[in-house]
Amino acid sequence: MTGILLSEWTKLRSLRSTAYTLLALAALAVGLGVLISSGAGDGYTELAPAERDAFDPTQVSTQSYLAAQLALGVLGVLVVSGEYATGMIRTSLTAVPRRERLLAAKAAVFAAVALVAGLVVGFGAFLLGQATLAGQDAPHTTLAEPHVLRAVAGAGLYLATIGLFGVAVGTLVRSTAGASPCWWRSRCWSPRSARDCRAAGANAWCGGGRRPPARA
Structure with a gap:
């Protein structure tokens, strides 16, 4: 199992999308957190007495995680769907025929990276x-x-949990274009719905809420 974990870590580290999405995560969580805090602090003196009493500085500086979740969710999708898009999944399954072991290794490696990244940007956004x-x-x-x-x-x-949800959706849908909107809409929870998403192109159903036509 150690060899599988090291292999998955190498693949995740070598993806350009990993660096890009982690940079986006930092920008959204920390940068947006500072902007929100600046706006809240600037307008504090204009608040009514009741609003001042309800002012929560912790909540103010951590609100940005609601936008930052997009970056980790997309990265979670790419961890799986990227291999299907490039055909590397065949090589991975040849090396590790047991799919559950391969998926467990992917999830474990991603969870570790997502947890560290989530905590770093969370504390960074709070402190700044x-x-x-x-x-x-x-x-x-x-x-x-x-x-x-x-x-x-x-x-x-x-x-980190949102990122793992992205891994799960990417595993079900196996397509970046299909899994990303499905993850965002939180519609594709079962293998059957994942098959329907792939058959319908995912964007129409998961993005617009319309069920694909019935199969003959």
């Missing part, structure tokens, strides 16, 4: 966001405050 709020004299917090560490770590874990 809090620094931005402090610079604008708006309420801010630290990791030492109650429940803050759990919330920030939870955002990173959420991103």
Whole structure:
């Protein structure tokens, strides 16, 4: 199993899409987090008293994970669908005939990368966001405050989970063009729906909500 894990790590590391999507993840999570924090801090003085009481600096600086999930979800899809697109899946299955072992190795390697990436950008977005709020004299917090560490770590874990969901959808649909909208819409949960997505081109059904025509 160690050899399979090393092989999957080599494949994931060698993909150009891995670097691009991780850079996009950092830009969305950290960059957008700073922008959101800056806007919230700038407008804090204009809030009503009730809104000031409800102001949550932790939530403000971690909101960007809602956009950042797109990057890890797409990368999760590409981990599987990319091999089907290039035909490398034949080589992988020749080396590892047992599909469940191959899929388990892919999921384990991706989960480790996604977890580290999610935690790094999660803490980065939080720390820079809090620094931005402090610079604008708006309420801010630290990791030492109650429940803050759990919330920030939870955002990173959420991103890793979303990425694994992308791996699952990519495994079912086996097409980047079909799996990406299916992942986003969260419609393709079963092997039967995955086959229907492939037959209908996926975009029409998963993107528009229309069921493909019945087969003869």
